[in-house]
Amino acid sequence: MSMFCDQCEQAANGTGCTKIGVCGKTPTASALQDLIIYQLKGIGYLAHAARGLGVADDDVNHYTLEALFTTVTNVNFDTERLSHWVHEGARFRDLAAERCREGAQKAGVAIDESAWPAPATFTPATDMDQLMQQAERLAPVPGLANPDHPEDIRSLRQLLIYGLKGMAAYADHAYLLGHADDSVFAFVHKALAALNDPDLTVDDLTELNMACGRVNIRAMEILDEAHTTRFGHPEPTSVPTALRAGPAIVVSGHDLLDLEALLRQTEGTGVQVYTHGEMLPAHGYPELRKYQHLAGHFGTAWQSQQKEFDGVPAAILFTTNCIQKPRESYKDRVFTCGLVAWPGVAHVTDRDFSDVIRKARELGGFEAEDGKTLTTGFARQAVLGVADQVIEAVKSGAIRHFFLIGGCDGSKPGRNYYRELVERTPNDTVVLTLACGKFRFNDLELGDIGGIPRLLDIGQCNDAYSAIKIAEALADAFHCSIGELPLSLILSWYEQKAVVILLSLLSLGIKGIRLGPTLPAFISPNILDFLVENFDVRPIGSAEEDLATILSSPVDANV
DSSP states (O other), X not given: OOOOBOOSTTOGGGTOBSSSOTTSOOHXXXXXXXXXXXXXXXXXXXXXXXXXXXXXXXXXXXXXXHHHHTTSTTTBOOHHHHHHHHXXXXXXXXXXXXXXXXXXXXXXXXXXXXXXXXXXXOXXXXXXXXXXXXXXXXXXXXXXXXXXXXXHHHHHHHHHHHHHHHHHHHHHHHHHTTOOOHHHHHHHHHHHHHTTOTTOOHHHHHHHHHHHHHHHHHHHHHHHHHHHHHHOOOOOEEEEOOBOSBOEEEEESSOHHHHHHHHXXXXXXXXXXXXXXXXXXXXXXXXXXTOTTEEEEOSOOGGGHHXXXXXXXXXXXXXXXXXXXXXXXXXXGEEEETTOBOTTSEEEOTTOOHHHHHHHHHHOXXXXXXXXXEEEOOOHXXXXXXXXXXXXXXXXXXXXXXXXXXXOOOSSTTTHHHHXXXXXXXXXXXXXXXXXXXXXXXTOOOOEETTEESEEEEEOGGGHHHHHHXXXXXXXXXXXXXXGSSEEEEEEOOSHHHHHHXXXXXXXXXXXXXXXXXXXXXXXXHHHHHHHHHHOOEEOOOHHHHHHHHHTOGGGGGO
């Protein structure tokens, strides 16, 4: 089969993967994911129509989030599980259609089902070969958009789909913790419904993308509320990378609810639990840190896992996106849960981690080993708790500039830029960071300014809301806009959660964002020109030149 996927930063040749994904995604998996998106346009159409008639269905809402999330980069590579999602989609399509009919009956109006778009009446084949034929016919290369559309229209349609995927990830995390807002579901369904319209203009799609960014801020706010309600507000915390002797489980991904369940099940068993990658900020939450066997942090960012997990004598649990093809030297000790799946890897259901614990004991675990210390937990409450000191430091000149340097890490050359930039930042500047991009430089000792650390780890990519609230609070204190603050945003991106965060920042009117290591392959030249002209989005250059340009900007005089 042919495939085309350009949704992540590592798209082959800077354009798209056509034979197999750089991430390891097969053409079959890619086709099934495209077919899921095709189905979701139909489900979205029906759910949007039903909501307009006063009827919403929570099961349809949740399926929509998880189906979008399962197509995010580095989540689900298992064709068997993906085909299950397709067949489940037919059931939820029927449910959405029934809700639409119920709403029409209650409202006393007639609906013309013959006018429903093709995705709303799609029935998947039961045979895999026939399913692949459907995928090739209904979701053709490049899959997420009609190749007959003009390039700019195709670019904006893809940007919207990728934004929806990213937002769905944040909203799903919150949903699993019991927090939701129908405005998020309503927009997701509205946007999916709109994608059935072949006549959407550039203006239509631009507004939908900006709305996606605005709604995502609400989704991230809900997730922040979910995390802090369940686990407490993060507190500045030193996290050891030393290893304790004994059986061990290494937990990767983002899902704090999975981590909490694992910590409860391992309590008193002698099994030590280590975070990996984006799980590092979990140590800042009081309700997670209270577990004495949350031993520390293992390894760095997701793209180094094949090297770092090679032959490691510990069980490894992946809770969300960020899985790579496991090497044979450790595949037998890898477990997935939730939406994550890799062919031939054991999958945990219902958060029953007994098999993971059993494997950890069987492997024996680590020998004691010294390590260094990383610091995390500087989320919005921690930073705003010392806001007066920060504001006074800015007024006195002790703090000249703030940098928000973060986002996704990855393996493509050019990402050393972020470490070089942080290393070069002057001693009168503060670096805020979040997401796994921080592993490029979070081992650096930058010191402090009057007791305020110069490097502040806000948390996961899921914690971008904290960064926005910190910026808004500083802007309020100085009676200016975020754009007038002595604050520069230098972001690294890899997948769709980073895409929707960018849309959120643009929806706030933030300009001058530097983005790297490369610009998205799915952004057409005209749309890129639009972003440059209207938002001053620019690619990263050299660390030395970018830093000189930033610090020579007159924006510092505004506060």
